Structure formats: C-alpha cells, structure tokens
Amino acid sequence: MRAARLSAGLALALLVHLMGTRLFPSLPERLDVFLVVALLNGLEGSSLSALLYGLAAGLIQDSLGNGPIGLHGFADTVVAYGAARLAQRLVIQRAAGVGSVVAFAALVQQAILTAMAFLLLPSPSLPAPPGILVQAVAKALACGVLAMVIYAAEGRWRRLNETRRRGRMGRLRLE
C-alpha cells in the first residue's frame, strides 16, 4: 500500500513537472516538484524510504534534463535522507514548519548541485553569483510554499477521512 502510494506520488510529480514545463517553460528553474515530493516523504521519518525515494526522484529528474545522470540523484538523496533524520528527532506538525524545512532543504540541494557542478563538470553553465543566489532563494521559497499547500491539503483530507470512518463505526455500534 505504501509502495503504491509512493509510486503514485512520484508519477504525479512527473506529470505535474511535464505539464507545468509545457505551460511555463521556465518552471524547472523556479520549482522542483520532485524535491518537494521526496522531502515530504522523508519528513515521515523512515530514512531508508527517504534514501530510495530521493534517489528515484533525483534520477528521474536527471533523465528529464540535459545534465549528467546522478547530479540531482545525489543531491536529492542527501536532502531527503537528511529530512528523514531530522524528522526522527523533531516533531513537525504545522504546515509552516514543514514549509520552512522544505525551503531550507531546497537551499541545501541547490548548494550541493552548484558545488558538484563546479567540482565534477568540465564546463558548468551556471549563472553569476548574485543571480544564482536569488534564483536559489526564490526556488527554495516556491518549494516551501508548495510543500505547505500539499501538507495542509493532505492533513485536511486525513481529518475528513477520519471523521467519515468514525461516523461509520458509530452506526455499526448502534446496529
């Protein structure tokens, strides 16, 4: 059940990325849907699941881009695993908290990507330092906002589901 949910999440992220890129070609520069999905999974606290999910999300993103395979795979694996380890020590319940963690993690991911590009690629095509900083902050904020929205929607859906389930149980007891 959990594996199916995770696969569906990844497929949905892929769909959103593809459709969004078609509608707004500059979307990948502004928002990282795969990272958000990987981090939300990581925040559930299972480090192994976070590791594998981050790896899968990153590799899919690498397959879509023109860069070398493994660049996003590496960065997403690190931040998703880090998010899972953080969730094991901290209890994050509010949407704003989740948004802040995701935004910070997105900044870390950008830093890892930049560092790897400088260290491992022969001719990295990156913007100048002020531009790259602004872009990274904007992307991190967008990721944080998206994570908040998804987290809040998921919480609401869970509460609604729980209320329905309780109502059904109450009727069963009466009968």
Add this chain to the structure above:
Amino acid sequence: MDERRTGYLLLLVLVSQLVFVAVQGARGGGGPTYLERLGLRLVGPPARAVASAAHGVAAGRQQLRLQRGLLEENRRLREQVEALELRLLRLEDMAGEMHRLGSAVRYATPLLGQIRAVDVVYADYTSWLRTLLVYTGREPAAVNQPVLAPAGLVGRVVTVSGPYAKVQLITDRAASVGGMITRNRRQGVVRGSGQEGAALSLEYVPLSADVRLGDQVLTAGIDGVYPRGIPVGTVAAVDAGGGQMFHRIRLAPAVDLGSLDQVYLLEHAAVPQELLKPVPRSAR
C-alpha cells in the same frame, strides 16, 4: 533495516553517484550511457502522453477559435448581404427609371443575350497567337461570338470546327476591342500586346483625357463584336507619351487568363459583317 546499515547504503549510493557523475563529466560528449537510455525509456512515454494531450488541447482550442472566427465571418457576411441587397434595390430602381426614360425617347438598347458555359480543352498562352480551344458540344459556336469569364472579357471565337471552337484571347497581338474608361466614358481601342507582362494597351485616348491608375475599362460596344459594358481591365500605367497626341496606357486584364478551365459563350446578335465593310466610293 537499522540506521547503521541505512547509513552504509547511503554512503554506497552517494559514492557510486559521485563516481558516475565524474565519469560522465570526463567522457564529455560521448554517446548515451545505459542508465541514460533507461531513464529516457522510463520518462519518454509519459512525456509523449503529456505532449499529445497538450497537442489535443491546443487543437481543441484552435477548433474553438476557428468556430468563433466562422461565426464572426458569418455575421460580417450577413451585414454585407444586407448592404448589397439595399444597393441592388437602388440599382433596380435606377434601371427602372432608365428604362422609363429610354421608352420616353424610344431608345432601343441592344439586348445582352444568354450565356452558355463551355469547357476549355486546350490553351496556348505561350505562342505569338494566344488562343483557347473550347468544346461547345452539339450546339456549335459562331464566328465572332464573344467569350466571357465571370470576371470579364476573354476574347472571341475565330474558328469553328464541329463541336470545337478556337478563341482568340484579348491579349493576342492581333486582337482589338473597342474600350471605354468607365469614370469619364472616354473611348479608345484595347489591343493585345502578345507579351506576358504588358498584356493590354488602350490606344487613341487623347492627352486631354483624364486617365488615372485603377480606372476601369469596359467594352464600349462600338466594334460590332462585343456588346457594351463587359469588364476588360484596369489602368495599370499611364504615360503622357512624349510629344505624341495620345496617352500610352497599359491595362491589366480583368480576367486571369492563365487559369481558365471553363468560359461562357455569349449568345449575342452581332452587327452583320456586310455593314462593317467600308462603303465603296462609287456608292457615295
């Protein structure tokens, strides 16, 4: 799996990815790796599905826009039809008035006859003589019968042989038509040039006449072959003609003679040929 083993796995995954990225960086522009091909195979179908869906949506929007365009065009054409109906009413009124005036002075207007559609079976636009061969069927054509197209004058029948007739185009070098500038009723002779560029010329229009570019030229009905009022062409160039008495006027034919596949024979009572012959001196 405990955290220690997960940590080892993480280390393994990260190191292998670092090595993989470094190897790819060192390889530069080499061919795609197995992993790249696998990734492409994985993300290719969904990307294609999204692209086709987007294409479908775009096609639907295009269809909607086209329908909106057609509605708009329909509305515009309705307005145009209304305006033209009004104009037709006015023209019918004027025609009636002219008819009444003509009757009052016993003016006999030459009747414009019926038209008959015939197929063009051969066209010769390239030789010095510019002709068409038309198939007239059981009812043969008559020599000097005017030949028309919806846009205007095409020429006249010069030879008849059974169900076939040869038509001399107005652009033929030997062709001449009595012409008239619509705006000022000034008459002249339209001649074919036999050349591709300057297809027609209007001659014998005196320098005193006001001729402008775009003036429409109709048949004048003075040559004994063509009835009055058939569009011949429009003035494409006017030259004062240095020291001469007449304008040098070039006309663009009203009909695109290069794209004729069907023409109309005009059943028109031409002036008898014996009346067109010059009167002998002895008879004067």
